[in-house]
Amino acid sequence: MEFYFYVTAIKSRFLVSVIANVLRAGITFACGILIARGLNPVGYGELTFLLGSFVAIRALVDMGSSSAFYTFISRRTRGDRFYFFYFLWLLLQFAITLALVSLLIPSGLFEKIWLGQLRETVALAFVAVFMQQQMWQMVGQIGESARKTIKVQLLNIAVAITYLVISYLLFWLGDMSVQGILWIMIGLYGTAAILSYLLLRERNAEPVEPEGTYRQMLGEYWAYCKPMIWLAVAGFFYAFADKWMLQKFGGAAQQGYFQIASQFAQISLLATVSILNIFWKEIAEARARGEHGRVAILYTKINRGLVILSAVIAGLLLPWAKQIVAILLGPTYVKAWPILAIMFLYPIHQSMGQIGGTMFMAGGDTRKYVVLSIGLMLFTLPVSYLALAPSSGMLIPGLGLGAIGMAGYMVLTSIVAVNIQAWVLARHNAWQFDWQYQAVGIPLMIALGYAIKLLVGLVWELDGVGWVELLIPVVVACVVYAGSVVLVVKSLPWLIGMSKEEFNRMFLQLRKEFRHVGA
Template sequence: MFHSTSIKIRFAVSVGSNTLRAVIGFATGLVIARALNPAGYGDLMFLLGSFVAIRSVLDMGSSSAFFTFLSQRARARYFYFVYFCWLAFQFFVTLLLIWLIIPASIFERIWLGGDREIVLLAFVAAFIQQQVWQTVGQIGEAMRKTIQIQLMNLAIALFYLMTILLASIYGELSITKILGILIVQYTVATIFACHVLKGDQAGVLVKTESLGEIWSDYWKYCKPLVILALLNFAYDFADKWMLQKFGGAAQQGYFQIASQFAAVSLLATTSILSVFWKEIADAWARDDLSRVAMLYRKVSRGLVMLGAIVSGFLLPWSVQIVNTFLGPAYISAWPVLAVMLLYPIHQSMGQIGGTMFLASGQTHRYMFISAAMMLLSILMTYIMLAPSSGTWIHGLEMGALGLACKMVVLGIVSVNIQAWIIARYGGWKFDWVFQVVGIPLTLSFGYLARMLVGALWNLEGISNIKLMPPFLLAAVIYAMFILVMIWFVPSLVGAEKTEIKNMLERLKARRV
């Protein structure tokens, strides 16, 4: 099993590993948020988030091309060498810009008073985590070494939690120390992973491509994505920068912690996205469109509804969740959390759709759709966050709540446009009914379960250990509602009645 290349086993391992990693990461995030307070946590997330945005400009779609090319067929070592040189170029150019070239006046406007040394640390941490380690994971997935990569990810998450806990216990947790921990752990993990994956490549002989051939392939794939990279930077950085400027560090902290809670609903999607990408790229290269259609329908329906099921249960408990896990300092964040829990539902569909475009090489279509929606998003962000007076265009001054509302509304619109275009070029019917039926059902079940529990307990102001009995009872009731829905309408989750019956029969056989 450790070396299995089966899609089902790799899906299962990815989901299981990412579930554990998400729990560990969630706990780590809570420790950091409590230790730094909303403003400190907001500053940390703004620093790291700014370089996640800048990453798109540095990358220009090359990481997507790299993974797609690796997924299509085996590549020679020279192919890897060229890409690693490109990563090194990105790193040193950005390092020089931050350290020596950007004038103090411009630096102040970009990072809103951030210390240059801390900003430099944040860049190194974000680059190693988001670009170098992601490349390692892509190489592993392209070799179908999902299990090994997931075990490494799990080990990193455990190490991070332990070091953060120790620093917190001894009262030495700070933004600088957190960034230092990230740099050390991902550097060590990358060196170890490269040694493991290099051993797996031993004896593989493939035709070495020339630099010209490699450049030609990258240019054809990435040309539409260069414009998209610039827009993606503007879109991603604008959200964080405007929230930090107009709302302040505390509002940034509220939004980022709400996003972390909401990411629980995206767990399954992030777990299998690389596996899905590999299989779609492989099927598309073989012109097996029936397999592409089957994978897309099952995965998109299943993941959207899984996200809706998780969010549907958590949404009615937003106040209690914030009060229990974060304490009184974050209680003002509960409306932001409530809205953000709706975001991952359609975000799952968006990530699957984006993967379809990139894995099949449809980068022009992906660029036009994404560019239009990002330009609209930047305008909506300004309207939601800008002050209601004293600016050229008056805004609504809604802070983190306004940004959350924008993301949910625009997300629903954009992913459905994306899905419609995918259906058009894929040659199948636009699949939308499951959204308007399944999502409202899960949300209604969540509120109904909480209402039934509320008839037995007074839930006002309840938190910590006292919350467990009503919360668990609500979970049982909600699970029963969901199981009934899946049994009677299995197509909502991308399954067939026969598949469910066969699964139940196999479970019975194992018990016997």
């Protein structure tokens, strides 16, 4: 009975999180399209290269401390001293990195790292990423740790709407620039983080355990983060090298093509993003209580469900990649459609990888996670170089495939890497390695999507037409695809970690709820 209430609570928070994330993702997606069109492929490539470089640097200076922070506040209620200690650490990160970027890195080295970007613009990019990735993320973690999912998601939506409105005004005025977007991010996320912290960080009426001295808290963080230092270093080189090589060998336009394709592909990760912090909280708490059975059930159902859901979304969107680019991005991005088609496959195994990583991190198994992650990074980096490096003029020539090579390499290496991670996780927890649902479910959903588009194409013209002409065939394809997916899952409920009885009960419950809403 207690487990039932746990699952019910998780489902409610997950539903709220999914709905809010769909709304926020739609708003953020529209904002990204505006920015991409306003800046053109070269400008958008420069913006995303700058932001991506500091996302990589953030992982280096963070050293896993943000994961430790969220894990610790998820386990039990913490006092003001604990939060103040973490704020000091964030301030130290900010001051040191800003000083290096603004003043201390020699000009020659600076030029090689950021490939001709102005120092002032690079400094702005750092501050923007810090506000978005560190400060704003921390506020969300505080809210989720207290199970304030609704408030957190409403705040996320409010920030996304504000960003969209400002971006639209710049697009309408024809005054969009890389520096202008960075200033918007700094002002918006900085202000939102402060106001949201005041709203979410309410004083708890329950007694709080003494935090101990700052030295003791440092020891707690050190024990968690020590195995992750090498992961932070490896993660920095892995994330930065990909973006740097694409910018260096392919140019800003190829960077722009790849990054806009990546943004489209993130649609398939909506469900994973929605549940990840909730899943982290529940796994951390269950591990602390020694409830290993609940951990196993949560992992199996959520992992299978999210992977198949990502495959369903990919199967719906991938066959329409050419039409999506033509209508939403226009002729300047027409070369990006094959890249987009490949990248729609990437989030499928990213879902699996993020859930697996959360299992290690929330359980405090950082050493295993670090060793595994570094090994997988060392395996994938040479593949990245071969895909991106030019075929001549290099000591070790590559294929010079640009953005399409980057997309292909990421999809293929992701499939291998996350399955190795899942195998290690299974051995660590004495589970059976779960792989059959991937081999059946993923190809089946992609094949369904292509088959339905082929059938629709027999009735309507799909190439070289506008969005008005595409509206009816797309709606028909979506309806037929949705019905086909339901039939497949009903016939093979094990794909999402359910028995036929569980699926039928869930289906009947949904029908009752829809009838109740309709009444």
